[in-house]
Amino acid sequence: MRPTIKDLAKAAGVSLATVDRVLNERPNVSARAVRKVQDAIKRIGFERNLAAVNLARNRVYRFLFVLPKHGDQYLSELLAEIDSARAPLKSELVEVEVVRLDVENPHAVANLLSSLQTDEVNGVALMAPESPQTRDAVLRLNERDISVVHFLSGQANLEHHDFVGIDNIAAGATAGRLIGRFNAGRSGAIAIITETIHAQDSLKRRLGFDRVIHQIFPTISCLPTLETHGDPARAERIIKQTFANHEDIVAAYIMSPEARVPLEALSHCADLKNLIVVAHERTPFNEEALRDERLDAIIAQNPGHAVRSALRILRARRDRRQPFAAQEKIRIEILLADNL
Amino acid sequence: MRPTIKDLAKAAGVSLATVDRVLNERPNVSARAVRKVQDAIKRIGFERNLAAVNLARNRVYRFLFVLPKHGDQYLSELLAEIDSARAPLKSELVEVEVVRLDVENPHAVANLLSSLQTDEVNGVALMAPESPQTRDAVLRLNERDISVVHFLSGQANLEHHDFVGIDNIAAGATAGRLIGRFNAGRSGAIAIITETIHAQDSLKRRLGFDRVIHQIFPTISCLPTLETHGDPARAERIIKQTFANHEDIVAAYIMSPEARVPLEALSHCADLKNLIVVAHERTPFNEEALRDERLDAIIAQNPGHAVRSALRILRARRDRRQPFAAQEKIRIEILLADNL
DNA sequence: AGGCAAATGAGGTGCGTACCTCAAAATTTG
DNA sequence: CAAATTTTGAGGTACGCACCTCATTTGCCT
Structure with a gap:
C-alpha cells in the first residue's frame, strides 16, 4: 500500500499533528521534528495524495x-x-x-x-x-x-x-532553411510578406530567416518586408509592384498567420506551382493550400x-x-x- | 459553488442513494429515476469530482x-x-x-x-x-x-x-517529399537502408516513400532496400557495393532508428555534404549529425x-x-x- | 385484494488530507 | 527554581464521493 500521513507519522516517531505542521509549513515546529519527518519521507517514500489534498482544500x-x-x-x-x-x-x-x-x-x-x-x-x-x-x-x-x-x-x-x-527566431530560420533547400542553389530573390512588421513575432522571424539565408544560401537574397495591413487591395498593389521590379523572385515567405490575402495576390503575379511559398500556422486555409501545392511548407505551432x-x-x-x-x-x- | 451529488439529488428530486445508483450504474433503478437524474445533471451542470472519486475508490x-x-x-x-x-x-x-x-x-x-x-x-x-x-x-x-x-x-x-x-506510411512519404524537394529535379538514385526489412515499420515507411518518389519526383528512383542487420562490416560492404554499381546516387534514406552504422558506411562512399540523407528519430547521435550537416533532416516521433x-x-x-x-x-x- | 419483487430512501463508514482546538509536555527565560 | 513560552500530541470536522445495509414504499401480477 501507498504510505499515508499516518504511516509517515509512525515512521517519523511523531504525531499526525506534527507531520501536518511540517508538510504544510506551519509555525512552531522544532528543527529536530522537521528533520525527523523529512528523513521518514525519504525512507518510506511518502508522496502526498494530490486527490486528497485537493479534496481537503476544496480547491x-x-x-x-x-x-x-x-x-x-x-x-x-x-x-x-x-x-x-x-x-x-x-x-x-x-x-x-x-x-x-x-x-x-x-x-x-x-x-x-x-x-x-x-x-x-x-x-x-x-x-x-x-x-x-x-x-x-x-x-x-x-x-x-x-x-x-x-x-x-x-x-x-x-x-x-x-x-x-515557439522561438520565433528559430521559426524564421527554419523557414529560411526550407526555402534555401527547396531552391537548391539557384539564384534569385525572396519576397517577404507580413501583415505588419510592428509585431514582435514578425521581427524575430525575419531576423532568423535573414540570418540563415545570408549565411547558408548566398545565391538568394531577401527583399524588404512587404506589409499588407490585412488589406487585399494594398497587398495586390505592393506585391505586383515587387514582382515588376524583381523578375528573379523564386520564393515567398509569409510571416503572418493570415496567408489568404498574400497568397491570393501572389497567385496573380506568378505560377504558385513554381514559386516556393512557406507560410505560418496550420489553419484550414493553409492546410488546403498545402494540399493543392499553392504552399510548399507550413511552419506551425500546435495550438x-x-x-x-x-x-x-x-x-x-x-x-x-x-x-x-x-x-x-x-x-x-x-x-x-x-x-x- | 460546484454542484455536488447532494445538489444533484435535490435537483433531481431523488435520494442520494438513487443518484449513486444511477451514477455508478448499479442495478434496481427505474428508467424514470435514471431520466430524472440525467436531466438534473444537464440542468445544473453536474460534474463528478475526479479527485473525490479516486479517493473514495482508493484507486x-x-x-x-x-x-x-x-x-x-x-x-x-x-x-x-x-x-x-x-x-x-x-x-x-x-x-x-x-x-x-x-x-x-x-x-x-x-x-x-x-x-x-x-x-x-x-x-x-x-x-x-x-x-x-x-x-x-x-x-x-x-x-x-x-x-x-x-x-x-x-x-x-x-x-x-x-x-x-505515428503513421509510418505517412512518415515514409514525408521523408520522400523532403528528399525529392531537396534534390530539386535533378536525376539520380536513392539508397534506402534499414536494419531489417522484417520490421513492420520499415515496410510501411518504404511503401510511403516509394509512392511519393514515383508519383511526384519521377526524375529520381529508389534502389532496393539494404539491410545492415546492425552489422557494421556488412553495412560497409553492401553500401560500398551499391555505390559502385550506381554512380548517380544523390540521396540516402535510413529507415531504422539506428543511423550510426549506415551513416558511417555512407561517409566512406560519398561526401555527406553533397549527399542528401534523411534518417529517423531524434537521438543524440542524430542530432549531432544534423548539426554538422551529415544528416539533412530527421523524421521523428517524440518519445x-x-x-x-x-x-x-x-x-x-x-x-x-x-x-x-x-x-x-x-x-x-x-x-x-x-x-x- | 393480497402477495411479491422491484425501487427507493435514510443513514452510516471510509478514502487521505487540511485545518482547527485544547491540553500536556518540553524547553527556554529570568 | 518557577514562570513563560514553545513544541507536541490527541482528537475532531470537513471535503465529495463510493459502497454498504436495512427499512420502507411503490408498482405489478394474479
Whole structure:
C-alpha cells in the first residue's frame, strides 16, 4: 500500500499533528521534528495524495485566457482548442474562461488585469504585446498570488515569467532553411510578406530567416518586408509592384498567420506551382493550400499543445510545483503535404 | 459553488442513494429515476469530482511498459522519458513499471502478458511486433479488465485496440517529399537502408516513400532496400557495393532508428555534404549529425509525447472514459538544423 | 385484494488530507 | 527554581464521493 500521513507519522516517531505542521509549513515546529519527518519521507517514500489534498482544500482552479478581440483563423483554432479542453478539465476542477479585448491597447489590458480578484481567478494566460503598463499590471497580479503565463506573445527570455510559445527566431530560420533547400542553389530573390512588421513575432522571424539565408544560401537574397495591413487591395498593389521590379523572385515567405490575402495576390503575379511559398500556422486555409501545392511548407505551432501547456503551467504554479519543463516547450512543426 | 451529488439529488428530486445508483450504474433503478437524474445533471451542470472519486475508490493506477530488451538510442530515450514521467505522476496515483524482454519471441511476450494479474496491473503499453500469440494474450488481458495500448509498434488500424505511434506510411512519404524537394529535379538514385526489412515499420515507411518518389519526383528512383542487420562490416560492404554499381546516387534514406552504422558506411562512399540523407528519430547521435550537416533532416516521433500519450490513454480506459483523441495523435516531426 | 419483487430512501463508514482546538509536555527565560 | 513560552500530541470536522445495509414504499401480477 501507498504510505499515508499516518504511516509517515509512525515512521517519523511523531504525531499526525506534527507531520501536518511540517508538510504544510506551519509555525512552531522544532528543527529536530522537521528533520525527523523529512528523513521518514525519504525512507518510506511518502508522496502526498494530490486527490486528497485537493479534496481537503476544496480547491478549484480558475484560469483566464486573455486573447485578442479580432484575429485570424489561427485565433479561431485557439478558441476551439480551449473549448475542447474544457470538458475533460472540468472533472479535474479546472475552470477556464476566455476574455477577448483590444490587446493593442495597453490600458485596456492593464485595466482588465487590475480588475481580477484573487478569489475569482488563480491564473492568467496573456496573449498581448508587451508594454510598460501590462508589465506593471502583471507584477501586481503576482503580488496578489495570481500567476501569469505569456501566451504565444511577449518575450520568451524574461526570467521571472512563464512563457508558452515557439522561438520565433528559430521559426524564421527554419523557414529560411526550407526555402534555401527547396531552391537548391539557384539564384534569385525572396519576397517577404507580413501583415505588419510592428509585431514582435514578425521581427524575430525575419531576423532568423535573414540570418540563415545570408549565411547558408548566398545565391538568394531577401527583399524588404512587404506589409499588407490585412488589406487585399494594398497587398495586390505592393506585391505586383515587387514582382515588376524583381523578375528573379523564386520564393515567398509569409510571416503572418493570415496567408489568404498574400497568397491570393501572389497567385496573380506568378505560377504558385513554381514559386516556393512557406507560410505560418496550420489553419484550414493553409492546410488546403498545402494540399493543392499553392504552399510548399507550413511552419506551425500546435495550438492545442499551446493551450494545454499554458494550463499545465498555471496549474503547477497554483500548486506551488515546478512546471514539468520538458513537456512545455512548444515545438516548431514543419508541415508538408504528407504529414498533415 | 460546484454542484455536488447532494445538489444533484435535490435537483433531481431523488435520494442520494438513487443518484449513486444511477451514477455508478448499479442495478434496481427505474428508467424514470435514471431520466430524472440525467436531466438534473444537464440542468445544473453536474460534474463528478475526479479527485473525490479516486479517493473514495482508493484507486491507484498501475501501468506497465513492455519494451524490447535490446535496442538503440531511441529506446534509451524512451526509458528516460518514462523515468522522468514517474515522479510527477506518482502524486496522481499513477505507478509505472517497465519490463524488458525479447519481444521478437512471441511466446515470451504471451507468457508475460498471461502472468499479469488484475490486482497488480491495470494497463499495459506493449511495444512488440504483432503475432497470433500476442494477439490472443491481449484479448485475454482485456477479459481480465487490463487494457492494452500498442506502443510504437503493431497495427495502427486495429479498431478495437488503442494505438500510440505515428503513421509510418505517412512518415515514409514525408521523408520522400523532403528528399525529392531537396534534390530539386535533378536525376539520380536513392539508397534506402534499414536494419531489417522484417520490421513492420520499415515496410510501411518504404511503401510511403516509394509512392511519393514515383508519383511526384519521377526524375529520381529508389534502389532496393539494404539491410545492415546492425552489422557494421556488412553495412560497409553492401553500401560500398551499391555505390559502385550506381554512380548517380544523390540521396540516402535510413529507415531504422539506428543511423550510426549506415551513416558511417555512407561517409566512406560519398561526401555527406553533397549527399542528401534523411534518417529517423531524434537521438543524440542524430542530432549531432544534423548539426554538422551529415544528416539533412530527421523524421521523428517524440518519445516523451508517446510515453505520456500512452499513459493518458491507459488512465482514461481505467476510468472508463474516452481518451481525449486529439491530444493522442503522435505527430510526424521534421527536424532541421534550425528547429532542434 | 393480497402477495411479491422491484425501487427507493435514510443513514452510516471510509478514502487521505487540511485545518482547527485544547491540553500536556518540553524547553527556554529570568 | 518557577514562570513563560514553545513544541507536541490527541482528537475532531470537513471535503465529495463510493459502497454498504436495512427499512420502507411503490408498482405489478394474479
